[in-house]
Amino acid sequence: MSGKRTTRLTPDQRREQLVGIGLEMLADRSLDELSTDEVARRAGISRGLLFHYFDSKRDFYRAVVRAACDRFTAATEPDGTLEPVAWMRAFISGFVVYVLEHRQVYLALVRGAAGSHPAVTDIVGATRETLARRVRDGQRRLGMPDAPRLELASRAWMAFAEEAVVNWPAEEPGAQDELCAFIESSFVSLLGLLDRPGVLTPR
Amino acid sequence: MSGKRTTRLTPDQRREQLVGIGLEMLADRSLDELSTDEVARRAGISRGLLFHYFDSKRDFYRAVVRAACDRFTAATEPDGTLEPVAWMRAFISGFVVYVLEHRQVYLALVRGAAGSHPAVTDIVGATRETLARRVRDGQRRLGMPDAPRLELASRAWMAFAEEAVVNWPAEEPGAQDELCAFIESSFVSLLGLLDRPGVLTPR
Numbered sequence: 001m002s003g004k005r006t007t008r009l010t011p012d013q014r015r016e017q018l019v020g021i022g023l024e025m026l027a028d029r030s031l032d033e034l035s036t037d038e039v040a041r042r043a044g045i046s047r048g049l050l051f052h053y054f055d056s057k058r059d060f061y062r063a064v065v066r067a068a069c070d071r072f073t074a075a076t077e078p079d080g081t082l083e084p085v086a087w088m089r090a091f092i093s094g095f096v097v098y099v100l101e102h103r104q105v106y107l108a109l110v111r112g113a114a115g116s117h118p119a120v121t122d123i124v125g126a127t128r129e130t131l132a133r134r135v136r137d138g139q140r141r142l143g144m145p146d147a148p149r150l151e152l153a154s155r156a157w158m159a160f161a162e163e164a165v166v167n168w169p170a171e172e173p174g175a176q177d178e179l180c181a182f183i184e185s186s187f188v189s190l191l192g193l194l195d196r197p198g199v200l201t202p203r
Numbered sequence: 204m205s206g207k208r209t210t211r212l213t214p215d216q217r218r219e220q221l222v223g224i225g226l227e228m229l230a231d232r233s234l235d236e237l238s239t240d241e242v243a244r245r246a247g248i249s250r251g252l253l254f255h256y257f258d259s260k261r262d263f264y265r266a267v268v269r270a271a272c273d274r275f276t277a278a279t280e281p282d283g284t285l286e287p288v289a290w291m292r293a294f295i296s297g298f299v300v301y302v303l304e305h306r307q308v309y310l311a312l313v314r315g316a317a318g319s320h321p322a323v324t325d326i327v328g329a330t331r332e333t334l335a336r337r338v339r340d341g342q343r344r345l346g347m348p349d350a351p352r353l354e355l356a357s358r359a360w361m362a363f364a365e366e367a368v369v370n371w372p373a374e375e376p377g378a379q380d381e382l383c384a385f386i387e388s389s390f391v392s393l394l395g396l397l398d399r400p401g402v403l404t405p406r
Contacts, residue, residue, distance in 0.1 A: 149385070152370050159366035160393070164359040182352070189392035190363070 015053050015063070018043055022064035027104045031061055031117045058119045065120040068105050069127040072098055076131060084141035091138055092161075092183050095131075096176065099165040107166065131158060139191050150191070157190050218256050218266070221246055225267035230307045234264055234320045261322045268323040271308050272330040275301055279334060287344040294341055295364075295386050298334075299379065302368040310369065334361060342394050353394070360393050 009017065021042050025034055036057055040050040054060040075098040078090035099106050109124055135154040140146070147153070161183050168179045212220060224245050228237055239260055243253040257263040278301040281293035302309050312327055338357040343349070350356070364386050371382045 152367060153385075155370060156363045156367040156389075160359045160363035163362035164355060167355050167358060182356075186359075186393055190389055 011053065014043075014045075018050060018053060018060070019063050019067045022060065023068055023105065026064065026068070026108045027102075030108050031065070031120065034061065034064070036060055061117070061119050062123060065109065065123050068102070068109060069123055072102075072106075073127060073130055076134065084138075084143070087141055088138045088187065089180070089184065091134060092187065093180050095161065096165055096180050096183060099162065100168070100170045100176065103166060106162075128155070128158070135187075135191075138187070142188075144188075144191055153191055157187060160186060160190070214256065217246075217248075221253060221256060221263070222266050222270045225263065226271055226308065229267065229271070229311045230305075233311050234268070234323065237264065237267070239263060264320070264322050265326060268312065268326050271305070271312060272326055275305075275309075276330060276333055279337060287341075287346070290344055291341045291390065292383070292387065294337060295390065296383050298364065299368055299383050299386060302365065303371070303373045303379065306369060309365075331358070331361070338390075338394075341390070345391075347391075347394055356394055360390060363389060363393070 018039060021039050022034060025039065025042075036050055037047050039060070040047045043050070050060070054063060076091055076094040078087045078094065080087075082090060109120075109127075132151065132154045135157060136150055139150065139154070164183060164186075165179065169175055170179075221242060224242050225237060228242065228245075239253055240250050242263075243250045246253070253263070257266060279294055279297040281290045281297065283290075285293060312323075312330075335354065335357040338360060339353055342353065342357070367386060367389075368382065372378055373382075
């Protein structure tokens with residue numbers, strides 16, 4: 001299949017094809033296990049030709065991770081004209097659906113964020129920053145109190161939501177609705193308690 | 204310094220010394236970066252002698268991570284005779300103080316838990332399971348509602364608490380008390396909302 005197809009794709013289409021193959025392969029392996037030999041083989045081209053489109057293995061990894069992060073960012077961007085509660089729900093369900101559908105890719109990136117793959121730390125970090133900003137945007141839209149620790153709390157809430165979604169039994173009937181409701185509740189209760197710490201008893 | 208000291212330590216003391224050096228070194232590097240050559244050098248023994256006490260690099264890594272996990276587990280075990288609120292506070296402040304004081308070791312292990320170091324996944328996993336059981340124990344002691352998702356929620360709460368502690372500005376005056384209060388609030392609000400999802404508006 002390779003010969004003719006190779007000449008028919010434009011450079012942009014070829015790059016897109018290779019990145020797409022990389023994204024598919026991240027579904028069952030970590031970034032470290034992503035072999036450019038295997039990517040080239042699946043595309044029906046030589047490894048040498050792959051490196052005609054990408055400067056290095058690192059460059060290819062970065063392109064794959066950037067594509068995954070762009071999709072994640074797009075999936076979690078609500079229509080800005082929605083009213084606050086609907087906006088927040090759209091953000092949360094976008095987050096839940098993306099992570100459920102791309103659980104393995106998400107884990108591969110979270111692993112990266114935790115420091116195991118320095119080649120993509122900046123891309124993953126910037127994506128997490130975008131998401132954290134969106135959390136704070138939602139919090140402001142809902143009229144919840146601003147607080148000095150809001151940025152930190154937003155990131156901690158994201159860690160909570162990630163862990164919940166990644167481990168949720170998504171195959172059970174109704175599980176996705178229940179998960180979205182749980183994450184919505186946590187958003188309100190966690191970010192809403194910043195101005196009233198110490199709820200167990202007065203300290 | 205090495206010669207005499209080598210003969211004076213018992214095998215158990217020597218193993219303890221080497222594990223202690225490994226723990227210290229995890230303060231500024233990941234498990235993958237922990238060089239047994241460097242450990243042996245710091246102990247003033249040969250690399251060969253290190254492997255007299257540990258079967259392999261993997262065996263040494265496991266001993267170091269087991270020691271770190273044992274300390275973490277011990278630091279977060281409250282006196283069982285405390286009344287519920289005091290028990291929960293002791294658990295949370297043990298968690299906060301340990302993670303603040305061993306931030307880098309903790310990150311090195313979290314990285315491990317996220318999948319980057321298969322040699323210790325079982326040890327870190329068992330430790331996280333112990334902690335999650337303790338969260339559920341605290342929740343029962345406080346008389347909070349039991350729920351089908353409690354185990355999952357406990358793990359998500361731990362991810363929240365980890366992220367908050369690791370990023371908290373610990374050097375600010377009063378920051379540690381504020382952090383403990385914040386984590387306590389989150390414990391009550393997150394685990395208390397399992398029986399009332401959907402707090403934004405009725406669904």
